[in-house]
Amino acid sequence: MRSVARRGCKIALAALLLACQGGIATVLATEAVRDVCPRPVPGATVEDPEELRSQNGVLNVDLTARNEVGQDGSTRYCYLLGDGSQSPTLRLKPGDLLVLRLKNNLSVAPGEPKHAHHAQVHEAPGTSADPCTSAAMTATSTNLHFHGLTIPPVCHQDDVLRTSIQPDDPPFEYRFRIPADEPPGLYWYHPHIHGFSSRQVLGGASGALIVEGIERANPEVAGLPERVLVIRDQDLAKTDASATPANPGMQAFVDADGDAINSGTGGGVPAKDLSVNYVPVTYPNYQPAAINMRPGERQLWRVLNATSVTYLNLAVLVKRGPKFRAQWMGVVGIDGVPLNANGSPGHGTEWLQNIVVAPGARVEFIMVGPPVGAPAMLVTRWVDTGTTGENDPNRPLVSIVATSDAQEPHATLHKATEALPPPARPWVGSVHPTRVRKLFFSEDAAHFYLTLDGQTPRAFDPASTQPSIVVKQGDVEDWIIENRSPERHAFHIHQIHFQLVEWLGLAVNESFLRDTINVPFYTAAMKSYPSVRIRMDFRDPNTVGTFVYHCHLLDHEDGGMMGLIKVEPPAR
Ligand SMILES: [Cu+2]
Numbered sequence: 001m002r003s004v005a006r007r008g009c010k011i012a013l014a015a016l017l018l019a020c021q022g023g024i025a026t027v028l029a030t031e032a033v034r035d036v037c038p039r040p041v042p043g044a045t046v047e048d049p050e051e052l053r054s055q056n057g058v059l060n061v062d063l064t065a066r067n068e069v070g071q072d073g074s075t076r077y078c079y080l081l082g083d084g085s086q087s088p089t090l091r092l093k094p095g096d097l098l099v100l101r102l103k104n105n106l107s108v109a110p111g112e113p114k115h116a117h118h119a120q121v122h123e124a125p126g127t128s129a130d131p132c133t134s135a136a137m138t139a140t141s142t143n144l145h146f147h148g149l150t151i152p153p154v155c156h157q158d159d160v161l162r163t164s165i166q167p168d169d170p171p172f173e174y175r176f177r178i179p180a181d182e183p184p185g186l187y188w189y190h191p192h193i194h195g196f197s198s199r200q201v202l203g204g205a206s207g208a209l210i211v212e213g214i215e216r217a218n219p220e221v222a223g224l225p226e227r228v229l230v231i232r233d234q235d236l237a238k239t240d241a242s243a244t245p246a247n248p249g250m251q252a253f254v255d256a257d258g259d260a261i262n263s264g265t266g267g268g269v270p271a272k273d274l275s276v277n278y279v280p281v282t283y284p285n286y287q288p289a290a291i292n293m294r295p296g297e298r299q300l301w302r303v304l305n306a307t308s309v310t311y312l313n314l315a316v317l318v319k320r321g322p323k324f325r326a327q328w329m330g331v332v333g334i335d336g337v338p339l340n341a342n343g344s345p346g347h348g349t350e351w352l353q354n355i356v357v358a359p360g361a362r363v364e365f366i367m368v369g370p371p372v373g374a375p376a377m378l379v380t381r382w383v384d385t386g387t388t389g390e391n392d393p394n395r396p397l398v399s400i401v402a403t404s405d406a407q408e409p410h411a412t413l414h415k416a417t418e419a420l421p422p423p424a425r426p427w428v429g430s431v432h433p434t435r436v437r438k439l440f441f442s443e444d445a446a447h448f449y450l451t452l453d454g455q456t457p458r459a460f461d462p463a464s465t466q467p468s469i470v471v472k473q474g475d476v477e478d479w480i481i482e483n484r485s486p487e488r489h490a491f492h493i494h495q496i497h498f499q500l501v502e503w504l505g506l507a508v509n510e511s512f513l514r515d516t517i518n519v520p521f522y523t524a525a526m527k528s529y530p531s532v533r534i535r536m537d538f539r540d541p542n543t544v545g546t547f548v549y550h551c552h553l554l555d556h557e558d559g560g561m562m563g564l565i566k567v568e569p570p571a572r
Pocket of ligand 1: 490561
């Protein structure tokens with residue numbers, strides 16, 4: 001039996017058993033067990049993560065990375081604050097300084113190999129004591145990537161190639177300023193240790209980072225209460241549940257990673273269980289987490305797909321009459337960027353009935369409270385990930401109940417709306433690209449590749465410092481990303497955002513930016529490989545340096561589906 005308090009250190013008491021045998025009372029077990037990364041029970045109310053706000057332009061944070069095997073057998077990771085709360089939301093304004101000290105207190109969980117099976121572990125000879133140059137990547141190494149931020153790819157800011165913090169190291173300091181022109185929205189932090197990113201993120205190592213001021217880009221959200229929903233995945237709690245009668249004929253076929261393969265039905269055994277702000281939503285019953293809100297009330301919901309490998313296809317369903325119907329969601333931001341920012345010609349709000357959110361991606365939308373008495377749910381609908389892709393079936397996430405006295409979320413957006421300054425550069429969609437490159441995803445039985453067209457697929461080598469692509473800062477390029485494999489991949493690049501120009505060869509010219517994009521899977525019936533064409537914006541001086549692009553299905557990334565890019569200063 002575990003009880004989870006809302007905040008602070010949580011103590012779980014093992015059952016106190018008094019057995020009466022032959023008239024002699026025996027205390028069998030009296031044991032206090034401290035849960036390092038405690039988790040709410042299924043069906044619990046979704047609580048906001050702890051929120052830390054910058055003050056006078058600075059946010060100081062001390063986090064400790066921890067892991068454990070919970071009493072339910074799950075492998076868990078978390079970032080602890082001094083008061084025992086986990087994985088806080090960091091809130092800063094453009095121009096603010098973040099000073100984040102990360103102490104690595106990871107240990108190898110029992111039964112877990114020190115080296116992941118995919119990993120090409122690189123332990124530098126005579127391992128350097130300097131976390132900036134260590135590059136030692138083992139199961140207990142860790143570091144942070146600030147996903148989506150346009151900060152420099154250097155140590156103490158956003159380098160993931162060499163930076164590696166070991167359990168014996170003192171707290172490691174990340175120190176950087178949110179760029180003054182950072183679009184306001186939802187970003188996030190997570191470990192990026194090659195070979196071990198999947199294990200750590202899957203266990204729950206992730207948190208949200210919000211750049212404040214979205215109401216300055218879109219006055220429609222000014223004054224709205226806001227919620228942060230972090231969707232994580234985890235290994236199935238009940239792997240033997242495939243035989244349950246509720247899921248007839250849905251036998252789990254398992255891929256090389258031990259995940260259930262896409263069933264092609266929208267049902268069946270999911271590859272992973274999900275959680276919402278750590279409230280588990282587990283197969284096969286999918287008892288949803290709970291949120292109360294006021295009927296008709298508008299809130300800004302900021303949803304982060306912090307899963308390691310699970311696609312989300314979010315929809316809000318409300319029961320009207322005998323049927324559940326999809327409710328409109330007012331999308332205002334994708335991947336941290338307001339839809340109408342950066343000189344975009346687009347609208348600030350797009351009303352949609354569902355939205356696919358790839359692993360790593362974010363969506364921020366206006367959620368309207370359902371009527372009193374109308375059952376409502378935030379769900380994820382089936383995503384067809386391809387024949388060898390993971391099974392991401394239909395399932396509920398959150399049950400939404402409207403009551404007139406529902407408690408408001410902690411955070412509320414500013415009412416005053418001083419418009420964002422005009423963009424420093426023209427809308428990227430109006431810039432003619434300097435050159436076009438083609439890359440392709442492919443995979444074989446044991447490896448995953450992301451290769452420049454014309455080259456031989458090779459798994460990413462963390463020891464190599466040779467970039468596959470060299471770009472000049474100031475340039476805008478078009479990249480065509482092809483998928484030559486039978487499963488979906490999610491292309492992501494650090495440091496920059498891009499515009500989706502073509503989808504499967506058709507012009508779409510999206511009027512907003514992304515940092516992660518789905519690339520549909522290939523089937524033998526197709527005449528050509530599916531592809532996307534994206535306009536890559538290297539104009540920001542902060543992009544100078546060497547960093548990575550990769551598939552954000554993290555076991556693919558760990559398995560080698562990653563490449564190195566160097567952005568050089570412009571020739572003068
Ligand atoms: Cu992939």
